[in-house]
Amino acid sequence: MATSDGFPASFYGEPGVLGMLSNGISAFLVLLQNFNTAHTGSAPVGVENILAGVHLILIGGICQLVAGMLSFRKYDHLSGTAFIGYAALWGSYGATRIYFGAVSQSNASTPLQIVSNSSTAVMSSLVTPTETPVCQLCLSINESAIAGLVPYILLSFLLAFCSATVNYIMPFVFGAITATLVFEAVGLVASSWALVVAGVLELLILIFAIYGSTALLIKGLTQRLVLKGFGTPLFNVLLLGTANSTNAQSIGQEKKKNTKYAEPMALGFFCDSVAPFIFAFYSFGYMKSFGLGAAWVSIIAVAQLFSSYYAHLRQDCYHTTKFGFHATYWLIKAWDEFVVSALITAESKAVSGREAMVGDWFFVVAGLVLCVGSLNMDVLELIHNLLFVLLTVSTIPQIPLQGYYIFFGVACSMSTATSIYGTFARLINTIAEKSLIPVGPQPISTEQLKKAMSFKKSKQGDQEVQPQTDQVSDSLFYLSNGVAALSALHSKVSSENLSLLHMTVPWVLISGAIIQAYVSRLQVSGGGRFGSVIPSIYVGVWATWTWFRFAGNLLQLSTEVVYGFTAGAIALLVINAVLMSIAAHRNLVLLFLTAVMEVALVCFLLSTLQRLPYELEMAMLALVSIICIYGALASLVNCIFSQRLLPMGPPLIKEKVKQDAFSELPCPVANSRLTSGLLKIASLLEEGGVCGIPTDTVYALAASCKNPQAIENIYNIKDRPAEKPICICISSVEQLVAAKPPFSPLLWEFMRSVYPGGISCIISKGDWLYRLGVGPAYDRVGTKDSIMIRVPDHTVTGHLCDITGPLAITSANPSGEPDSTHHSMVINRLGHKIQGVLCDGDSNELVASTVVNCLRIDEGTITIVREGCVPAVKVQQIFERVKRSMV
Numbered sequence: 099m100a101t102s103d104g105f106p107a108s109f110y111g112e113p114g115v116l117g118m119l120s121n122g123i124s125a126f127l128v129l130l131q132n133f134n135t136a137h138t139g140s141a142p143v144g145v146e147n148i149l150a151g152v153h154l155i156l157i158g159g160i161c162q163l164v165a166g167m168l169s170f171r172k173y174d175h176l177s178g179t180a181f182i183g184y185a186a187l188w189g190s191y192g193a194t195r196i197y198f199g200a201v202s203q204s205n206a207s208t209p210l211q212i213v214s215n216s217s218t219a220v221m222s223s224l225v226t227p228t229e230t231p232v233c234q235l236c237l238s239i240n241e242s243a244i245a246g247l248v249p250y251i252l253l254s255f256l257l258a259f260c261s262a263t264v265n266y267i268m269p270f271v272f273g274a275i276t277a278t279l280v281f282e283a284v285g286l287v288a289s290s291w292a293l294v295v296a297g298v299l300e301l302l303i304l305i306f307a308i309y310g311s312t313a314l315l316i317k318g319l320t321q322r323l324v325l326k327g328f329g330t331p332l333f334n335v336l337l338l339g340t341a342n343s344t345n346a347q348s349i350g351q352e353k354k355k356n357t358k359y360a361e362p363m364a365l366g367f368f369c370d371s372v373a374p375f376i377f378a379f380y381s382f383g384y385m386k387s388f389g390l391g392a393a394w395v396s397i398i399a400v401a402q403l404f405s406s407y408y409a410h411l412r413q414d415c416y417h418t419t420k421f422g423f424h425a426t427y428w429l430i431k432a433w434d435e436f437v438v439s440a441l442i443t444a445e446s447k448a449v450s451g452r453e454a455m456v457g458d459w460f461f462v463v464a465g466l467v468l469c470v471g472s473l474n475m476d477v478l479e480l481i482h483n484l485l486f487v488l489l490t491v492s493t494i495p496q497i498p499l500q501g502y503y504i505f506f507g508v509a510c511s512m513s514t515a516t517s518i519y520g521t522f523a524r525l526i527n528t529i530a531e532k533s534l535i536p537v538g539p540q541p542i543s544t545e546q547l548k549k550a551m552s553f554k555k556s557k558q559g560d561q562e563v564q565p566q567t568d569q570v571s572d573s574l575f576y577l578s579n580g581v582a583a584l585s586a587l588h589s590k591v592s593s594e595n596l597s598l599l600h601m602t603v604p605w606v607l608i609s610g611a612i613i614q615a616y617v618s619r620l621q622v623s624g625g626g627r628f629g630s631v632i633p634s635i636y637v638g639v640w641a642t643w644t645w646f647r648f649a650g651n652l653l654q655l656s657t658e659v660v661y662g663f664t665a666g667a668i669a670l671l672v673i674n675a676v677l678m679s680i681a682a683h684r685n686l687v688l689l690f691l692t693a694v695m696e697v698a699l700v701c702f703l704l705s706t707l708q709r710l711p712y713e714l715e716m717a718m719l720a721l722v723s724i725i726c727i728y729g730a731l732a733s734l735v736n737c738i739f740s741q742r743l744l745p746m747g748p749p750l751i752k753e754k755v756k757q758d759a760f761s762e763l764p765c766p767v768a769n770s771r772l773t774s775g776l777l778k779i780a781s782l783l784e785e786g787g788v789c790g791i792p793t794d795t796v797y798a799l800a801a802s803c804k805n806p807q808a809i810e811n812i813y814n815i816k817d818r819p820a821e822k823p824i825c826i827c828i829s830s831v832e833q834l835v836a837a838k839p840p841f842s843p844l845l846w847e848f849m850r851s852v853y854p855g856g857i858s859c860i861i862s863k864g865d866w867l868y869r870l871g872v873g874p875a876y877d878r879v880g881t882k883d884s885i886m887i888r889v890p891d892h893t894v895t896g897h898l899c900d901i902t903g904p905l906a907i908t909s910a911n912p913s914g915e916p917d918s919t920h921h922s923m924v925i926n927r928l929g930h931k932i933q934g935v936l937c938d939g940d941s942n943e944l945v946a947s948t949v950v951n952c953l954r955i956d957e958g959t960i961t962i963v964r965e966g967c968v969p970a971v972k973v974q975q976i977f978e979r980v981k982r983s984m985v
Contacts, residue, residue, distance in 0.1 A: 112314040112315065112317060112318035113164075113165040113166075113168035113169045113172065113174075113177065113181070114165070114169070114174075114177055114268075114310065114311070114314045115165075115311045115314045115315045115318065116161060116162070116164060116165040116168070117162055117165030117166065117169070117177060117180070117181040117184075118268075118271055118306075118307040118310045118311045118314070119161075119307060119308075119311045120157055120158050120161040120162035120165060120181075120184075120185075120188070121158065121162065121184060121188075121271060121275065121303060121307050122303055122304040122305075122306075122307025122308055122311070123157050123158070123304075123307075124154055124157055124158030124162075124188045124191075125275075125278065125300040125301075125303035125304055125307070126300065126301075126304050127150060127153055127154060127157075128154075128191070128282075128296075128297075128300055129297045129300040129301055129304070131150060132285075132293040132294070132296055132297040132300070133293075133294070133297050135290065135293055136290040136291075136293045136294050136297070145199065146199070147195045147196070147198055147199030148195065148196050148199035148200065150192075150195050150199075151191075151192040151193065151194070151195030151196035151197075151199060152192065152196065153192070154188050154189070154191050154192030154195065155188070155189050155192035155193070155196075157188070158184070158185065158187075158188025158189070158191070158192070159185050159186075159188050159189030159192060160185070160189075162181050162182075162184055162185040162188065163181070163182060163185040163404075165177070165181045166178050166179075166180075166181030166182035166183075166185060166404070167182070167404070169181055169360065170359050170360045170362065170408050171359060171360075172360070172965065172969070172970070172971075173359065173360045173965075173969040173970075173971070174360055174971075175360045175361055175364060175525065175528040175529060176257070176260055176261055176264055176268075176525060176529060177268075178360045178362070178365065178408075179257070179362075179364045179365045179368060179521075179525060180257045180261070180268075180272065182365055182401050182404055182405075183250075183253065183257070183365065183368050183369075183401065184254075184275070185401065186369075186372070186397050186398045186400070186401040187250050189397045190246055190393065190394045190397050190398075193390075193393040193394070193397065194239065194242075194243055194246075194390060194393070194394075197239065197389070197390055197393065198239050239390055240286045240287075241379075241384055241385045241386065242376075242385055242387070242388075242389075242390035242391045242394065243283075243286060243390070244283055244286050244287075244379075244384075245375070245376045245379035245380070245384065245385055245391060245394075246372070246376055246391070246394040247279050247282060247283040247286075248283065248375065248379075249371055249372045249375040249376070249514065249518075250279055250372065251276060251279045251280055251283065252371070252518055253368055253371055253372070253518065253521060254272055254275050254276040254279060255273075255276045256518070256521060256522050256525070257272045257525075258272035258273040258275075258276055259522075260522070260525045260526060260529065262331060262332040262333060263331050263332070263333065263334070263335035263338075263526070263529055263530075264331055264529065265327055265328045265329065265330065265331060265332075266327055266330060266331065266332045267306065267309065267310040267313065267327035267328060268310065269332060270302075270306045271303060271306045271307055271310060274299050274300075274302045274303040274306060275303055277299050278296050278299040278300050278303060281293075281295045281296035281299065282296050309325070309327070310327060310328075312325065313325035313326070313327050313328055314328065335526060335529055335530045335534065338526060338530075338534045338535065359408050359411045359412050360408070360528070361412070361524070361528045362404070362405035362406075362407075362408040362409050362412075362417065362421070363405070363409075363417060363520075363524040363528070364520075364521050364524035364525040364528065365401070365402070365404065365405040365408075366402060366405035366406070366409075366417065366420070366421040366424070367482075367517045367518075367520035367521040367524055368401075368517075368521045369398050369399065369401050369402035369405065369421075369424075369425070369428075370402070370424060370482075370513065370517040370520075371514055371517040371518045371521060372394075372395075372398045373395050373398050373399065373402075373428040373432075374489070374509075374510035374511070374513045374514045374517070375510070375511075375514045376391050376394055376395055377391075377395070377431065377435075377506065377507070377510045378507045378510035378511045378514065379391075380435065380507075381503040381504070381506045381507030381510060382503070382504075382507045383503075386439075387439050388432070388435040388436050388438075388439040389436060389439070391432070391435070391436075392432040392433055392435065392436040395428050395429070395431075395432035396428075396429055396432055396433075398428070399425040399428040399429045399432070400425070402421050402422075402424060402425040402428070403421070403422060403425045403616055405417070405421045406418050406419075406420075406421035406422035406425065406574075406616075407616075407620070409421060410570050410571060410620050412944060413570055413919065413944050414570070415570040415571075415572075415573060415733075415734060415737035415738060416471045416472070416474075416475070416734065416737075416738055418570050418571055418573075418574060418620070419468070419471070419571075419573040419574045419577070419730070419734055420468055420471070420483075422571075422574045422577075422613065422616065422617075423464060423468070423574060423577050424486070425613070426577070426578065426581065426608065426609055426613045427461055427486075427489075427490070429604075429608050429612070429613075430457070430581075430604055430605055430608050430609065431493070433604035433608065434604055434605070437603075437604065456495060456584060456585075456587055457581055457584050457585030457605045458490055458493045458494045458495065459494060459584065460580050460581050460584040460585075460723055460727070461490040461493075461581070462487060462490040462491055462494065463727050464490075464577050464580070464581075464727065464730065465483060465486045465487035465489075465490050466487060467727065467730055467731045467734060468483045468486065468734075469483040469484060469487065470731065470734075470735065471483075471734045471735065471738060472541075473540075473541050473542045473547055474540065474542075474544060474547055474738055474739075475540065475541075476537045476538045476539065476540060476541075477537065477538020477539065477541060478516075478519075478520055478523060478537040478538055479537075480538075480541050481516060482513075482516050482517065482520055485509070485512055485513045485516055486513065488509045488512070488513075489506075489509045489510065489513055491509075492505040492506040492508075492509040493506055522535060523535035523536070523537050544739070547739070548739060548741070548743060551735055551739075551743045551744060552743045569620075569621055570620070570737060571617050571620035571621055572729070572733040572737070573729075573730045573731075573733040573734040573737065574613075574617050574620070574730075575614070575617045575621070575632075575633050576691075576725075576726040576727075576729035576730040576733060577726065577730045578609050578610060578613045578614045578617055578633075579609075579610065579614065579636060579640075579691070579722065579726050580722070580723045580726030580727055580730065581605070581609035581610070581723075582605070582606050582609045582610030582611075582614075582640045583610075583698075583719045583720075583722035583723045583726065584719065584720070584723040585602065585605035585606050585609065586602070586605075586606050586643065586647070586719055587716050587719050587720065602644075602648050603644055603648050606640055606643065606644045606648070607640070607641065607644045609640075610636065610637070610639070610640025610641070610643070610644070611637050611640045611641040611644070614633050614636055614637045614640065615633075615634075615637045617630075617633045618630040618633040618634045618637060621633055631677070631680060632677050632680060632681070632688070632692070635670075635673055635674070635677060636695075638670070639670055639674075639695070639699070642663070642666060642667075642670070642702075643702060646660075646663045646702075646705075646706065647702075647705065660706055661706075663706045664703065664706040664707060667699060667702050667703035667706055668703060670699050670702070671696065671699050671700065671703065674692060674695055674696050674699055675696065677692045677695075678692045678693060678696065679751070680692075682749060682750040682751045683749050683751050684749055685746035685747045685748065685749060686746065686747020686748065686750070687725065687728065687729045687732065687746045687747055688729070688746075689747070689750065690725050691722065691725045691726065691729065694718055694721050694722050694725060695722060697714075697718045698715065698718040698719060698722060701714055701715035701718060702715075729746075731744065732744035732745070732746050733746070740939075740940055763925060763929060764925065764929035764930040765925065765929045765930070765932055765933060765934055765935060766778070766782070766933070766934045766935075767921070767925065767934065767935045767936075767937050768934065768935070768936050768937065769937055770792060770894045770936050770937060770938040771938075775936065775937075776894070776897055776898055776901065776936070777901070778934070779791065779898065779934050779936045780898060780901040780902050782933045782934045783800060783801065783802040783805075783808075783902050783905070784802060784804070784805075784902060785933075786801075786802070786805040786807060786808045787801075787808065787932070787933030787934060788800070788801050788808055788811050788812055788815060788931075788932045788933055789801075789932060789933055789934040789935060789936060790910045790918075790921065790924035790925075790928065790932060790934070790935040790936065791894075791895060791898060791905075791907070791910075791935075791936045792892060792894055792895060792921070792936060792938035792941065793827075793888075793890040793892050793895050793907070793941075793947075794854070794855065794856055794890040794891040794892040794895070794942050794943070795856045795890070795941065795942065795943040795945065795946050795947050795966065795967050796909055796910070796911075796917040796918055796919055796941045796943060796944070796945065796946050797909070797910040797917070797918040797919070797920075797921060797923070797924050797941060798827075798907040798908060798909055798910050799812050799815065799816065799907065799908055799909070799910045799928070799932065800827070800898075800905040800906065800907045801905065801906045801907075802902050802903065802905060802906075803826060803871060803872045803873060803874070803875040803879070803903060803904045803905065803906055804871075804873060804874065804875070804902075804903065805874075805875075806874045806875045806877075806878045808906075809824060809875055809878040809879065809906045810878065812824060812906065812908060815928060815931045815932060816908065816911070816912055816913045816928075817912060817913045818908065818913045819913065823879065823880045823881050823884075823885075823886065824878070824879050824880070824906050824907070824908050825858055825879070825880070825885070825886035825887065825888055825906070825907060825908070826872065826879050826880075826885065826886070826887060826888070826904045826905065826906055826907070827887075827888040827889070827890060827895065827899060827904065827905045827906075827907045828870070828887065828888070828889055828899055828904050829889070829895075829896040829897070829899035829900050830853075830854070830889060830896065831849060831850055831853050831854075831889060833870065833899075833904075834849070834870070834887070836869070836870075837866045837867070837869040837870040838866060838869065839861075839864060839866035840864065840866070841861070842955070842956045843984065844955055844956060844980065844981070844984055845861070845952060845955050845956070847980050847983065847984060848952065848955065848960075848976070848977060848980050849887075849952075851976050851979075851980055852950075852968075852973070852976060853889035854889045854890055854891035854892075854896070855889070855890075855891045855968065856890075856891070856943060856947045856948060856966060856967040856968045857947055857948050857949075857950055857968050857973065858886045858887065858888045858947045858948070858949045858950065859886065859887050859950050859952045860884050860885070860886045860949065860950065860951045860952055860953060860963065861884065861885060861886075861887060861952050861953065862883060862884055862885075862953060863876075863880060863881075863882075863883055863884055863885050867885065870904055871903040871904050872904055875906060878906070879906050884953060886949065888907065888947060892942070894936070894938055898936070909946050910923075910924045910927075910928060911923075911927065911928075912927060912928070915927075917941075917944070917945060917946055918941075919940060919941040919943075919944055920939065920940055920941065921935055921936070921937040921938060921939065943966075943967040944967075945966050945967050946964075946966045946967070947966045947967060947968070948962065948964065948965055948966040948967060948968040948969075948970065948973060949962070949963040949964040949966070950962060950963065950973055951963050958981065960973070960974075960977050962974075
């Protein structure tokens with residue numbers, strides 16, 4: 099956020115610049131074609147449509163997606179949700195243009211009469227049931243576009259309303275988009291007048307977006323508001339209701355509010371509103387084909403994967419699993435319905451298209467698993483999960499085809515209504531950081547849930563050191579493999595039935611390869627010892643399985659190619675044996691999964707030799723799905739409660755360090771809840787040791803300022819670059835007062851406003867540091883002219899500083915790696931290098947403190963050096979309030 103970074107840095111510091119410009123330019127592209135259509139009476143066709151679609155995807159889709167990602171990293175709930183949501187909208191517009199352009203280009207000789215046009219440049223002929231299939235396809239494009247536009251209209255209105263609680267520029271931008279979408283939808287069924295009105299509204303979008311982008315750009319460059327519009331809401335969000343503190347406190351999963359990343363729940367509900375609405379339109383017969391609908395649903399499902407990704411960055415296992423699994427469901431169902439509507443004949447639908455697939459049964463059971471996880475959340479989450487279960491039940495193969503689509507459409511409609519309410523509630527409540535919109539209390543108390551789910555009575559303190567093999571994305575890993583396994587059960591039937599073969603491909607390939615590749619990416623950054631090795635290999639397993647067992651029948655593979663698959667199957671067998679040894683380091687559930695997969699791979703090898711006993715393969719695949727269901731449930735529950743409530747089984751190959759015997763740990767440990775524990779760590783620090791200690795943010799390495807050599811050791815322990823300074827930690831502002839530093843009244847007032855808390859202030863060095871107790875470490879902490887001060891809002895750390903005096907601290911992680919959020923992470927990573935660890939369980943936050951440069955505070959300026967647990971916006975708000983109070 100420093101101004102020295104220049105113009106490009108403003109896009110990172112103020113991603114709203116990029117987001118609003120993307121909306122404005124995309125609207126301008128549509129405006130030009132709408133006015134041209136209204137003026138000439140003919141819509142653009144062929145290459146012109148394709149090029150317009152590509153531009154919309156690149157500008158409105160990808161550029162705005164980047165803006166949304168940056169907004170999430172800036173703890174901006176509203177902008178992150180809006181920009182990624184609108185990225186999906188413009189991306190779908192672009193896909194529609196390309197889709198129609200390709201159709202019109204390939205059928206250029208077919209005369210089409212233009213009935214209407216929209217932002218998607220959709221053409222339609224005045225068709226009757228007896229007219230050409232090309233004309234019917236164009237009409238189907240119109241229907242699909244309307245089905246996609248309507249939910250975006252509703253959600254865009256919600257975004258405009260919610261943004262009015264933040265500033266008064268974004269409501270005009272989002273409001274103009276809402277009105278534009280209305281007339282674009284009308285333009286699909288009415289005359290060209292709707293296109294003219296839509297064009298005028300698109301011009302307003304461009305004007306508002308240019309002004310808003312300019313205001314934000316100047317703010318990013320000058321670090322102050324010059325143009326009006328931002329910083330002042332149209333109305334106070336607190337006017338929407340009275341905060342219910344009981345409800346807010348009951349949400350155990352969201353106890354860590356001030357993290358580096360914005361909450362992605364609103365985006366997840368946003369995506370869960372669009373996808374079922376499109377399915378409902380199709381199920382009730384308003385869409386004759388699902389070709390374009392599959393593209394719209396696929397794009398919004400990708401957006402939902404981003405909500406899962408940011409939940410993962412927040413260490414939120416429940417929402418990581420929920421949104422990732424919902425995205426899996428929408429992707430599979432989208433391409434499933436596309437296959438049914440486009441590739442399977444009407445005669446074969448009832449026989450093979452519905453009755454043969456059993457993968458939906460896994461979704462039903464997995465939906466119940468999510469219901470169990472939501473018992474620790476609120477009533478809204480539970481209802482939303484129950485409706486997802488209803489959705490999955492509505493698509494089980496035993497439902498007759500006559501009632502299938504009606505049941506599915508009703509379930510989609512109910513899910514859409516709940517998701518729209520959930521989007522609104524999550525947005526308002528996260529903006530206000532209070533429970534203003536009712537979401538209901540926690541269905542069952544946390545303690546009752548723990549007692550109900552606990553497999554055995556555990557002794558107090560058993561969960562002190564958590565196993566580092568568990569990761570936030572483990573539950574989604576099990577679910578993706580379970581769907582793929584159960585969906586692959588009909589291999590023998592598919593070899594004889596091409597219709598079923600077409601349907602099996604998306605079920606196995608999407609869940610087992612595409613979604614598991616996403617899980618693999620999550621586990622790369624999860625900090626686990628073996629990273630993403632197992633999911634990465636299983637991506638190859640399911641992709642190869644699909645290519646040979648299903649697509650291979652269509653391609654009529656030659657004998658030489660089949661022998662190549664035989665060699666590949668042997669290689670996979672050997673690799674999976676290695677995976678079994680890795681799983682033996684983790685737990686018994688994962689070991690059982692890899693062992694059963696070994697037998698399944700033997701079956702795959704036999705199938706390449708045409709010697710497959712199908713009953714054995716079906717039994718193994720069913721067993722894989724059962725293991726995956728239990729693994730998903732146990733991983734989810736254990737991660738939510740940060741305890742081993744449901745057994746996963748001990749690792750067969752145990753580490754040399756036993757976690758239940760402190761005497762055999764790599765360094766001495768002490769319990770923060772005991773006075774003797776504090777005294778033990780204080781003694782180690784006094785003796786010149788380096789110890790891991792808890793703070794109000796993440797765990798830190800600490801050394802006493804009385805021992806300069808210990809501070810030098812911190813650099814060696816962390817492999818920390820010498821040019822990076824180390825800050826000091828004190829117990830209270832009163833310690834600073836006693837040292838009598840020459841601070842201005844403004845600096846004193848600002849520090850009293852932010853301390854204690856997750857903010858570190860950079861101030862000028864001086865002789866007052868000797869009076870503070872820094873003493874011999876004066877040259878070892880901070881820089882030559884400045885020092886960073888921390889006053890943690892943490893009782894344990896405060897007591898420790900009272901005993902030892904000022905401590906030199908830095909985050910307890912190897913340089914360049916993620917912060918340590920549990921004392922076990924400090925022990926496992928650095929225990930062999932340090933002299934002790936003060937154990938205090940989970941951190942209150944997931945990221946380090948926010949660093950504020952106060953060297954120029956007397957000039958009325960502060961600079962955010964690093965945005966951490968306290969958002970930069972909040973720091974600026976505190977500073978502005980302090981300045982006003984001083985005046």
